[in-house]
Amino acid sequence: MALLSCKPTIDKEEELPAISFFYWKSTFNVKDVSVDWLDSIPVNKLYIRFFDVDVDVDQGPVPVAPLTGLPQKLPYSLTPVIFITNETFLKVREERELVDLVDKLVGKLLQMSHPHNVKEWLIDCDWSPKTRIPFFKFCRILDEKARNNHIELKATIRLDQYKNVESTGVPPVKSGLLMAYNMGALENWETSNSILNEKDAAAYLQNPKRYPLPLTLGLPFYQWGVIFRDSIFTGLINGLDTSDLTDSTRFKKTGKNTFELSKNTFLQGFYLYEKDKIRIEKVGKDEILSITHLLKKWKAVNDNKEIVFFHLDERIMDSVNGSFFKHFSQKVSVTKTIIRQNDSLK
Secondary structure, three states, rough: OOEEEEEEEEEEEEEEEEEEEEEOEEOOOHOOOOHHHHHHEEEEEEEEEEEEEEEOOOOOOEEEOOOOOOOOOOOEEEEEEEEEOHHHHOOOHHHHHHHHHHHHHHHHHHHOOOOOOOOOEEOOOOOOOOOOHHHHHHEEEEHHHHOOOOOOEEEEEEEHHHHOHHHHOOOOOOOEEOOOOOOOOOOOOOOOOOOOOHHHHHHHHHHHHOOOEEEEEEEEOOEEEEEEEOOOEEEEEEEEOOOOOOOOOOOEEEOOOEEEEOOOOEEEEEEEEOOEEEEEEEOHHHHHHHHHHHHHHHHHHOOEEEEEEEOOHHHHHHHOOHHHHHHHHHHOOOOEEEEEEEEEEE
């Protein structure tokens, strides 16, 4: 007589997260998208900023600075991104107003997406306790419209919203994108790197919690200059590098990544004054690798299958070999145990 025996097989599988990139410019430039470089990683998806939403005095909330120059064909899947200011949901709170806003944005999204086969929209809004209720209502309405068009809705999650999920709540969307950057005190001159540093990252990721939604992980790969006047933060110059500050007649180096103006000068379209201070903040390979151990802990408890870097441009492709991102994906991968039940006859 044959007996049915169930023998479990225990396998270990290494889950390599997919690598994607943000494209965050108002004009699409094909020079920023090297197919050979992206294929060497490989990359299958781009998150492309389509437009922002802000409140106009006369018209109310409207799309602003829409993307131009998007090719009709791209060799990658495309996720349109909308950045919505927090102020929008201070002004637009009633159900009817939110429905009108959603209708306006959906029409714009569908028009700009054609003829691409879009399967996902990403909403980027740093909601606050004062705007959480109208923002969540907005997400519910937009999610229904998205599903009607066979599109999934995703929302960005800031680190404080992830850490304090009990008080901040969870947006009613299909999935989230955790923005693991801009974590330090930007407006404090003593801060060394507010974009990303190991100490601040540990405060959020050292003892990670499982978020109620599947999460794409967003990481930085950019730089900027932080400007101070009379010890007060006055603004940012995107893309500024120490190599832009080598003229000793204008810039005096005061620290590893800090400078002081020796005289009034123009710098990349900004007029700066003598005694103004500049702090260069940069996230590259070394900074990303410094938090690998924290990311592995975070990934071990969260549903994560994708990492997206902010952002894609000529600088990153000229300075970093695509193989780095493949290597990074392997370093933060998590090995999971899979138990399979096998049926066999004896």
